[in-house]
Amino acid sequence: MTFYTYGYLTTHHSSWQYLRIGLIIALLAVFVGLFVYYLRHRWNVKYKDMSIITGTLLLLVLGFQINSLVSLRSATEQTGEITATVKNVAQQLDVQPSKLAVNATTTNTNLLIKAPSGYYRLDYNSDGSAYVLERVQLHRPKVTIVKE
Template identity: 85%
Template sequence: MTFYTYGYLTQHHNTWQYARIGLIIALLIIFIGLFVYYLRHRWNVKYKDLSIISGTLLLLTLGFQINSLVSLRSATEQTGEITATVKQVAKQLAVKPADLAVNATTTNNNLLFKTPKGYYRLDYNSDGSAYVLEKVNLHHPKVTLTKE
């Protein structure tokens, strides 16, 4: 069973976003350079072809970036929900949120919390407005702790 620490939930960012933005900027510079060179020397058709290829790569990378940003926004909203839940549970158990670990990165109906006081199960009511926190005993748990 994998548990995620509070630090992992709050600091887990997708570093590929920065690499993709750098790639988009590089492709844009290459595209503009090749297109300007083609406009100056119209007799050299290979720069036209290279600018079309780099423009296509630029559009493809932009499409991937937009798709990734939409999924990142959704994941960020879900992470915000689970971190708020972790803070509430930490307050109820009188421990720091950094001392807690949860078995999911999104809120669902059956969350397990690993605390210094033991394991707790969080069970929401039918409409999700309230929850019950009860202590549980896990027999021979194989726990993997994922930290930032």
């Protein structure tokens, strides 16, 4: 069973975003350079073809980036929900949030919290607005903790 620490939940971001932004900037620079070169030398058609190919690649990577940003935004909102839940549980258990670990990165109906004093289960009501925190005993737990 995998548990994620509070630090992991608050600092886990995709590092691919920076690489994709760098790729977009590089493709844009190549596209502008090829297109300007084609406009100066209209007799050389290969630069027109290369600028069209580069522009197509630029649009493709830009589409991937927009899709990734939308899914990152959704994941960030869900992570915000789970971190708020971890903070509330930490207040109830009178421990620091950094000492807790949770078995999911999004709120769902089967959340387990690993605290220094043991394992706890969050039992949500039907509309998900409140929960009951109850202590559970795991039989032979094989726990992996993912940290920042």
